[in-house]
Amino acid sequence: MTTILEVEQLRTRFRTDNGVVSVVDGVDFSIRAGETLGVVGESGCGKSVTSLSIMRLLPPNGSSGGSIRFNGKNVLELSEKEMQTVRGNEIAMIFQEPMTSLNPLHTVGKQIEEAVILHTKVSRAQAKERAIAMLKAVGMPRAEEIYGEYPHQLSGGMRQRVMIAMAMSCDPKLIIADEPTTALDVTIQAQILDLMRNLKEKTGTSIMLITHDLGVVAEMCDRVIVMYAGQVVEETDVETLFENPKHPYTIGLMNSIPDLEEEREYLETIPGSVPLAYQMPKGCRFAPRCSKAMPICEEKAPELLQLEGHKCRCWLYAEEGGQA
Amino acid sequence: MTTPLLEVKGLQQHFPIKGGFMKKTTGYVKAVDGIDLQVFPGETLGIVGESGCGKSTTGRTILRLLEPTSGEVWFDGKDLAKLPKEEMRRMRKDLQMIFQDPYASLNPRMTIKQILMESLMVHNIGTPAERLKTIEEIIEIVGLRKEHLNRHPHDFSGGQRQRIGIARALVVKPKLIIADEPVSALDVSIQSQVLNLLKDLRKEFNLTLMFISHDLSVVKHLCDRIAVMYLGRIVEIADKRTLFENPSHPYTRALLSAVPVAKPRQKRERILLTGDLPSPANPPSGCTFHPRCPYATDICKSKVPSLSDIGAGQLVSCHLVQSGELLSK
Numbered sequence: 333m334t335t336i337l338e339v340e341q342l343r344t345r346f347r348t349d350n351g352v353v354s355v356v357d358g359v360d361f362s363i364r365a366g367e368t369l370g371v372v373g374e375s376g377c378g379k380s381v382t383s384l385s386i387m388r389l390l391p392p393n394g395s396s397g398g399s400i401r402f403n404g405k406n407v408l409e410l411s412e413k414e415m416q417t418v419r420g421n422e423i424a425m426i427f428q429e430p431m432t433s434l435n436p437l438h439t440v441g442k443q444i445e446e447a448v449i450l451h452t453k454v455s456r457a458q459a460k461e462r463a464i465a466m467l468k469a470v471g472m473p474r475a476e477e478i479y480g481e482y483p484h485q486l487s488g489g490m491r492q493r494v495m496i497a498m499a500m501s502c503d504p505k506l507i508i509a510d511e512p513t514t515a516l517d518v519t520i521q522a523q524i525l526d527l528m529r530n531l532k533e534k535t536g537t538s539i540m541l542i543t544h545d546l547g548v549v550a551e552m553c554d555r556v557i558v559m560y561a562g563q564v565v566e567e568t569d570v571e572t573l574f575e576n577p578k579h580p581y582t583i584g585l586m587n588s589i590p591d592l593e594e595e596r597e598y599l600e601t602i603p604g605s606v607p608l609a610y611q612m613p614k615g616c617r618f619a620p621r622c623s624k625a626m627p628i629c630e631e632k633a634p635e636l637l638q639l640e641g642h643k644c645r646c647w648l649y650a651e652e653g654g655q656a
Numbered sequence: 657m658t659t660p661l662l663e664v665k666g667l668q669q670h671f672p673i674k675g676g677f678m679k680k681t682t683g684y685v686k687a688v689d690g691i692d693l694q695v696f697p698g699e700t701l702g703i704v705g706e707s708g709c710g711k712s713t714t715g716r717t718i719l720r721l722l723e724p725t726s727g728e729v730w731f732d733g734k735d736l737a738k739l740p741k742e743e744m745r746r747m748r749k750d751l752q753m754i755f756q757d758p759y760a761s762l763n764p765r766m767t768i769k770q771i772l773m774e775s776l777m778v779h780n781i782g783t784p785a786e787r788l789k790t791i792e793e794i795i796e797i798v799g800l801r802k803e804h805l806n807r808h809p810h811d812f813s814g815g816q817r818q819r820i821g822i823a824r825a826l827v828v829k830p831k832l833i834i835a836d837e838p839v840s841a842l843d844v845s846i847q848s849q850v851l852n853l854l855k856d857l858r859k860e861f862n863l864t865l866m867f868i869s870h871d872l873s874v875v876k877h878l879c880d881r882i883a884v885m886y887l888g889r890i891v892e893i894a895d896k897r898t899l900f901e902n903p904s905h906p907y908t909r910a911l912l913s914a915v916p917v918a919k920p921r922q923k924r925e926r927i928l929l930t931g932d933l934p935s936p937a938n939p940p941s942g943c944t945f946h947p948r949c950p951y952a953t954d955i956c957k958s959k960v961p962s963l964s965d966i967g968a969g970q971l972v973s974c975h976l977v978q979s980g981e982l983l984s985k
Contacts, residue, residue: 374843487932517706517870519929522914526928544844547916570920588848590877592900592915598855599848599877605813606843 336505336538337363337386341398344378344385348393353609355381357562358398360636363506368532368539370553370570372546372585376606378562379542383508386540387425388415403505421451424499428511430491434483440494441467441479444501451502466497471527489520493527500531510542525552546589550574558582561607561617564636567643578644580622616647624648660694660730661864662718662832667691667727667737669710669717673937685937687713689888691727692963695832700858700865702879702896704872704911708933710888711868715834718866719751720744731832749779752825756837758817762809768795768820769805775828791827797860798823799853815846819853826857834866839874851878872915876900884908887944888936890963894970904972906949906982943975951982 344356356378363369371379385396388407400407402423410418427433435443444463448454454462460479467475470493483491492512499507509528513521529552532539541552549556549570556573558566558581566579577583587600604621607613613620619629628647636645639652669688672681688710695701703711716722718729720736729736732750739747755761762771772791776782782790792802798819809817818838825833838854839847851874857863869875875882876896883893884905892905903909910927917924929948934940943961946952955975963973976982 374845489932517933518872518914519706519910520932521916522926522928525916526926545916546918550918550920551916574918574920585844586918588845589918590848590851590873592873592876592912592917596877598852601849601852602845603849605815605846 334365335362336365336403337540338401339382339386339398340401342382342385342400343397344381344390344394345397346391346394348610350610354612355394355562355609356385356396359559359562359564361557361564361567363538363540365505365538366532366536367555368541368553370549370556371540371542371559372544372549372556373559374544374585374606376561376609377559379559380510382559383425383510383540383542386508387419387423389419389425417451420447420504421502422504423506423508424502424504426492426495426499426507426509426512428514430488430495430515431483433495434491436483439480439482440486444494444498447498448501462501463497466501467494469500469531470494470497471523472497488516489523492516492520492524496524496527496531500535500537503535504537506538506540508540508542511544512541513548514543514545521548528552546574546586558585561612562609563617563645564643565618565645567636568641572641576642578639578642578649579618579646580624580648581618584621584623616645658696661697661732662695662866663728663730664691664693664718665728665730667714667717667729668725669713669722670725683937685935686888686939687936688717689936689939691885691888691890693883693890693893695864695866697831697864698862699880700863700867700878702875702882703866703868703885704870704875704882705885706870706911706933708887708936709885710936711870711885712836714885715753715836715866715868719748719753719834721753746779749781749828750831752828752830752833754818754821754825754833754835754838756840758814758821758841759809761821762817764809767806767808768800771809771820772805772824772827775824779828781828791823794823794827797857798826799849813846814842815849818842818850822850822853822857826861829861832864832866834868836868837870838867840869840871847874854878872912884911887934887939889944889973890971891945891973892971893963894968898968898970902970904966904970904977904982905945905974906951906976907945943973951976953981 339359339361342356342359343354345352345354359382373379384390386400396408441463444466445459448459448462464475464479467478472478472493513524543549553570555569557564560581566582577586584602590599602621607617615631616629616634619625626647634645634647636643637649639649667688668690670684670686673683673685675682691714705711717724724737727737773787776787795805800819839850858865867879879896881895882899883890886907892908903912910929913927931948940947942958943956946956961973961975963971964978966972966977
């Protein structure tokens with residue numbers, strides 16, 4: 333399978349009143365054609381900032397270093413004009429909150445059309461046809477009527493369908509979905525996940541799915557990276573991740589969710605909370621909360637070790653012949 | 657059978673929709689539309705449902721944070737819905753609430769000490785010295801330290817703030833606590849800390865808890881009995897085990913099957929509901945679930961089903977389950 337996105341040593345910093353803070357600090361990963369990569373982590377781990385860095389949508393006080401190669405080009409070196417042909421056309425994004433990411437003053441049809449007209453040389457009539465076809469493709473009833481409706485007239489689940497229709501309208505090679513179902517109810521979430529899975533099968537698009545919900549990861553993803561405090565701490569395929577998680581953070585995360593099928597009196601907890609971006613520990617960033625921390629963990633930051641079918645940033649596996 | 661600590665009968669909460677000339681009432685949003693439930697001493701009753709089903713409104717109406725449209729709320733031999741305001745204020749000592757958003761529910765200009773002291777002063781509990789002793793005890797019970805008392809809410813993380821919210825509810829030694837989505841705003845690793853704390857406190861104080869949440873796995877973890885709400889009504893209520901092993905109402909089944917499970921190899925049969933939640937301002941006729949129900953028949957469109965016992969204390973509001981046409985799994 334060909335690799336369509338390759339992120340190497342991505343560092344994203346923000347200038348703030350507390351000085352320069354590194355929110356993403358040396359992140360490496362790649363996405364292959366037709367694959368769904370899950371990016372898991374809790375708030376503040378840098379998962380959303382990673383996606384904004386790829387799309388070059390950082391606020392003015394942010395800047396990225398390293399390389400993000402998409403189809404061979406380094407996205408970070410493109411001019412703003414070149415970037416515009418990538419954004420929305422080759423890489424599209426679906427955001428968490430469909431109400432704030434749709435323009436309330438335009439009909440949903442016009443908003444889908446806008447993307448189509450911007451990126452492809454088609455007439456208005458063709459663009460309208462495309463917009464209605466996309467609304468039908470995402471399972472909207474009464475597509476012709478909904479074309480002329482405004483976002484406030486739609487429910488949360490319908491708005492998210494519109495976002496997906498918009499993202500898919502230019503046949504992108506990669507869709508970055510940032511918590512696409514977090515704001516939705518479970519029964520609606522099930523509908524949207526089902527839709528995304530079907531569309532992916534039909535079009536062969538790659539998906540980068542950012543979420544904090546391990547259940548969603550298990551259902552949707554082929555491969556997963558787990559992020560903690562701006563770094564990748566574990567990377568493996570989805571089955572290995574759930575059957576044989578290695579990093580103590582991943583293990584802690586999995587044991588802290590109540591299981592619908594298994595009953596436990598107490599949940600495991602990860603003591604303390606995530607370190608602040610401008611007060612990162614010297615050694616391993618997870619060491620202060622880790623039950624397996626050793627002296628070396630507090631001294632020296634571990635590399636992302638290459639193990640068999642697995643990558644893990646933890647000193648516990650340094651002896652397994654892991655190589656950085 | 658023990659007598660319930662709280663008994664709700666036919667509770668309704670209708671919000672008027674005003675519009676047009678002279679702001680005439682043009683209709684009602686039936687947020688809660690006839691709820692009956694009982695909460696027994698020492699138990700934790702979970703209320704689950706999706707957004708807009710009326711679960712939060714139910715909690716708030718029971719506590720008279722919203723004046724009920726009609727219905728009875730029996731607590732400790734008194735009907736809360738009809739108590740004069742002054743008497744209700746005194747009752748609040750026994751009925752406390754924990755809110756969802758730990759950022760919005762603590763006054764940012766008060767220290768933690770002032771926040772906790774206020775509850776005790778309002779209810780005239782103890783002398784100033786006793787009050788201080790009580791709050792020093794409670795702050796350690798919820799896992800914070802005495803030094804924290806002089807700080808302000810902004811000094812704390814979300815999980816710590818939720819601990820303060822819990823301390824504030826506990827400090828007056830209430831008989832019933834209604835917790836409205838207390839862990840939804842927290843990250844999973846912090847959520848588990850707060851859930852464990854609630855479990856410990858429940859044992860220590862023999863608390864009766866009404867736990868409102870949209871998260872089925874959290875509800876299953878914490879609650880003894882669970883009520884499932886849909887569009888302002890309870891569609892099913894049963895003890896935890898029965899509900900999860902033998903969900904009977906078609907909505908309960910769909911809801912349970914929709915939860916993503918963290919097991920990649922396991923492929924489950926999923927009941928995908930079509931369409932969205934109808935508007936509570938204009939609910940469907942008969943059983944309000946019928947437009948989305950895969951089994952709906954003619955009777956479902958015309959007649960409102962009652963909530964009745966199908967055995968072992970499992971109450972279901974569905975014509976087809978009650979007549980035996982739709983068998984439990």
